[in-house]
Amino acid sequence: ESRGAHQRLDEGCTERDDVNFLKHTLAFRDADGTTRLEYSDVKIxxxxxxxxxxxxExxxxxxxxxxxxxxxxNG
Known part of the structure; x- marks a missing residue:
């Protein structure tokens, strides 16, 4: 999956994949100091x-x- 500044040129990763990767990434720091990532859908x-x-192009x-x-x- 490639998007904006995170473009990849290797095979299989040259096009956007909005179906699987159009998400908000949410990062949380838990009480024990570990980081937890969650994802939520983007509402267009x-x-x-x-x-x-x-x-x-x-x-x-x-x-x-x-x-x-x-x-x-012109109809």
Whole structure:
């Protein structure tokens, strides 16, 4: 699973996996000093998560989005 600054380039880890890994990570320090991790689901309230693209890939995505909007506007 790769995401933002935590991108991995090794095989099998190059794409986001929102189904299994879109979680809030909660860290707690217990009375004995040990650390405990728990996870909670992320509630999407506005924009759905999407791949971030840059450079040529972003330019192509922008052109495709503009063409799609133009097509919808023209009916």
């Amino acid at each position: 309230t506005t924009l759905p998560p999407a791949k971030r693209v840059y450079g040529g 972003a330019d192509a995505a922008d052109k495709a989005e503009a063409a799609n909007k133009k097509e919808k506007a």
